[in-house]
Amino acid sequence: MKKHNRRTRALLLALLTAALLLTIYLLGHLIQENAVTGSFLTARQPPSFAHPFGTDALGRDLLLRTVKGLSVSMTVGSAASVISAVIAVFVGIASAIGSRWVDSLINWVIDLVMGVPHTILIILISFALGRGLKGLLIGIAATHWCSLARLIRGEVLQLRSQQYVAVSRKLGKSSGWILIHHLLPHLVPQFFVGLVLMFPHAILHEASISFLGFGLPPEQSAIGIILSESMRYLSIGMWWSAVLPGATLVLIVLLIDRLGEHLRTILDPSSAQE
Numbered sequence: 001m002k003k004h005n006r007r008t009r010a011l012l013l014a015l016l017t018a019a020l021l022l023t024i025y026l027l028g029h030l031i032q033e034n035a036v037t038g039s040f041l042t043a044r045q046p047p048s049f050a051h052p053f054g055t056d057a058l059g060r061d062l063l064l065r066t067v068k069g070l071s072v073s074m075t076v077g078s079a080a081s082v083i084s085a086v087i088a089v090f091v092g093i094a095s096a097i098g099s100r101w102v103d104s105l106i107n108w109v110i111d112l113v114m115g116v117p118h119t120i121l122i123i124l125i126s127f128a129l130g131r132g133l134k135g136l137l138i139g140i141a142a143t144h145w146c147s148l149a150r151l152i153r154g155e156v157l158q159l160r161s162q163q164y165v166a167v168s169r170k171l172g173k174s175s176g177w178i179l180i181h182h183l184l185p186h187l188v189p190q191f192f193v194g195l196v197l198m199f200p201h202a203i204l205h206e207a208s209i210s211f212l213g214f215g216l217p218p219e220q221s222a223i224g225i226i227l228s229e230s231m232r233y234l235s236i237g238m239w240w241s242a243v244l245p246g247a248t249l250v251l252i253v254l255l256i257d258r259l260g261e262h263l264r265t266i267l268d269p270s271s272a273q274e
Helices: 002-030 062-097 100-115 118-128 132-141 146-160 163-170 175-212 223-230 240-267
Strands: none
Touching (some): 062 132, 062 146, 062 240, 100 146, 132 175, 146 175, 163 175, 175 223, 175 240
């Protein structure tokens, strides 16, 4: 009963967290551009009932900009995470079932990518591709697959040694049949948990790269752009322009991280029995 209650609680918390994140995402997309246009008459106002996050130097409501920026960050983060997770699955499987030199080559590439700080590598890729959304998306997707690929590789190696896989081989089943019917179904939990846990890293890197000026364009409503603009006005006391959007970003990242932990509890039987 205790184990059952733990998994049920994790499921309820995961649904609640997912609903909250989806609500923020949809609200951000529903906010029109004219809703975040400002007026110098309302510029640099501290948090109030009318503007809970205050206004920026151009009089734009920071709460609306933050929610809209979060939806942009979540879009970029989710797209990059999906691409990166798919790459990880293919690379991990290729490393596990390929020849020794293929495994050595893939592990060398993983070591090479993980040996360079992600921020620097994303900046280099984004700069080489002309910055903007395309370069940022490719940069994040190309740098976040390594850990999941190694996890998938280890899982496939373990599955290949199972008795039912050996029986399938003796019955004449092809490697493709074994991959589809035996290996891939067992990799689904690792894929989704790895995808969700990769999500907050992608969002933080999107915000940090945009903050440094190598990501999304300045006219785009994004958390990194908002935080970058706020740095100019901290010295005159506009603390709310950096603290509140930054705290909201951290909260969203923590919620996504907790969602990944709940999914791991739900999908991993051994985790549910801890």
